[in-house]
Amino acid sequence: MRKSRVPLVLSGVLVAGSLVAAALMYEPRGAEHEGPGRTGPAREEIGPSRGFDPAFKMRIAQAEAYAKSRPGFTGIVVRDRRTGAVWRNANAATPIWACSTPKLAIAADLLLRDDLGSITLGDEDRELMHRMLHASDNDAATTLWDRYGGEKSFAPRFRSFGMAGIKFADRHPDSWGWIQASANDLEQLIDFVLEKMPARHRNYLVEEMRSVDGADSLDTNQRWGVWGAGDAAAPGNKNGWSDDNDDGSWLMNSVGFVGPREQFTVALMNNTQRVEDGYQVGKETVTKVSEILFKDYFS
Numbered sequence: 001m002r003k004s005r006v007p008l009v010l011s012g013v014l015v016a017g018s019l020v021a022a023a024l025m026y027e028p029r030g031a032e033h034e035g036p037g038r039t040g041p042a043r044e045e046i047g048p049s050r051g052f053d054p055a056f057k058m059r060i061a062q063a064e065a066y067a068k069s070r071p072g073f074t075g076i077v078v079r080d081r082r083t084g085a086v087w088r089n090a091n092a093a094t095p096i097w098a099c100s101t102p103k104l105a106i107a108a109d110l111l112l113r114d115d116l117g118s119i120t121l122g123d124e125d126r127e128l129m130h131r132m133l134h135a136s137d138n139d140a141a142t143t144l145w146d147r148y149g150g151e152k153s154f155a156p157r158f159r160s161f162g163m164a165g166i167k168f169a170d171r172h173p174d175s176w177g178w179i180q181a182s183a184n185d186l187e188q189l190i191d192f193v194l195e196k197m198p199a200r201h202r203n204y205l206v207e208e209m210r211s212v213d214g215a216d217s218l219d220t221n222q223r224w225g226v227w228g229a230g231d232a233a234a235p236g237n238k239n240g241w242s243d244d245n246d247d248g249s250w251l252m253n254s255v256g257f258v259g260p261r262e263q264f265t266v267a268l269m270n271n272t273q274r275v276e277d278g279y280q281v282g283k284e285t286v287t288k289v290s291e292i293l294f295k296d297y298f299s
Contacts, residue, residue, distance in 0.1 A: 051085030056297070060087050063292040070285045072249065072273035075183030078293065079191065079265045088184065095165065096269045098181040099240025100136045101253050102158070102166075104205070105189055106144060106176060107133055109157045111201045119148055133208040133238065135220040141176055150174045161196075162188030186255040186267035194262050209236030209256055218279065225254020226266045228287035229294035233258045237266075241279065248275040252282030258294050266290060 052060065060078070067074045067089065075091040107129050114121045121129075128144050131137040145154065151174040158166055163185040169178035193205055212222035226237035237256030245251055252270040257263075268289055272282040 051083060052080065052087070056293075059293050059297070063289050064089055066292055067285065067289055070270075071281055072271045072285075074271075074285060074289065075267070075269040076289060077183045077187035077265075077267045079187060080263060081191075081194065081265060082263055091269075092183045092267075093165070094269075095167065095180040095182050096253065096271050097242065097245070097251050098166075098179045098186070098269075099177070099242045099251055099253055100138070100141070101181070101186055101189075101238055101240040101255050102176050102179050103132045103136065103141050103240075104193065104209075104238040104255065105158045105161060105163065106141060106154065107205060107208075108161065108189075108193055108197060108201070109154055110144065110148060111197070111204075112157075113148070115198065115201075130208065133205075134211065135213040136222060136239065137220075138177070145176045158189075161192040164188075181269075183267040183269045186253070186269065187265055190255050190257060190265045190267065194257065194265065206236055206257070206262060209238055210234065212237065212239075224283045225252070225268055225286040226256035226258060226290050227254070228290035229258045229266075230291065230296070232299050233294045233297065234260065235290070235294075236262075241282070243275075243278060245271065245273075247273070248278075249273050250275075250278030250282045252279070252286050254286050254290075258290070259298055264294070266293075 063076070067076065073091050073094065074089070075094050075096065076087070076089040077092050078087045079085070110119065110121060110125070110129065113119045125144065125147075128137075128140040131140040132144065148154075151168055154176070155166070155168065163181060165182050165185050167180040169175070169180070172178040193202060197205070213220040214223040215221055222237060222239040225239050226235050229235040235256060235258045237254050240253040241251060243250045250272045252272065254268045255266070257265050268286040270282045270286050272278045272285070274281055
């Protein structure tokens with residue numbers, strides 16, 4: 001959902017962190033885990049498109065060429081959780097306002113803190129969490145953010161998920177809607193959800209992301225971006241979008257997974273640098289990238 005703000009200039013390079021700190025911070029009860037069964041290195045960070053099969057390398061080349069042809073710029077990260085292969089494009093480390101994508105991190109953190117017993121999530125909290133994920137409800141996110149400690153409590157936990165490059169806006173402190181992140185940061189977040197969360201929480205978040213709102217509403221529809229992979233790819237995503245860039249152009253972001261057993265993690269962050277029809281332009285860009293990469297790949 002759109003989040004009103006007046007962003008600072010986007011610049012610099014961010015480096016995603018490891019997941020070790022998260023393991024130390026959280027020891028949730030019943031921390032059962034299930035993975036996709038990697039056959040290659042678990043966390044190897046390798047160069048552009050190496051480690052993928054030839055057919056997928058062709059898709060990567062096509063997706064990269066398409067992204068370069070579009071207005072603005074797009075940060076892209078794709079990871080094959082089975083083999084460990086990773087593709088990061090040239091803008092993967094470029095910071096962009098994350099809009100509503102940190103709502104996934106809010107949900108992950110609250111579930112883990114509830115496991116620890118440091119908070120107790122009630123029925124109202126869980127309904128707010130559902131609304132925040134399903135329809136990207138800003139009011140639900142703000143209520144949970146304020147109720148459970150704001151930036152002081154959430155920020156270090158977000159970084160422990162691997163989002164080492166996130167930055168909160170000095171002009172608007174203590175706001176989930178004023179976080180800069182890169183595609184690297186968002187991919188680390190979804191990787192944490194799928195690899196490190198207890199199975200019952202991961203399954204809940206996966207189901208929420210696979211059933212996001214698809215209504216014909218600019219404020220709630222999230223069936224775009226990673227969703228462009230198509231039904232056969234069983235995608236799920238959490239999206240974030242806003243027209244409050246400095247020049248009025250749109251920011252269109254999508255983070256999620258694709259494939260059987262959530263084989264691929266995907267992070268797409270687009271700054272349209274275009275005001276006119278910016279929402280449609282950015283939406284088309286990130287959705288088409290996912291379509292090029294994954295449509296019919298699993299059939």
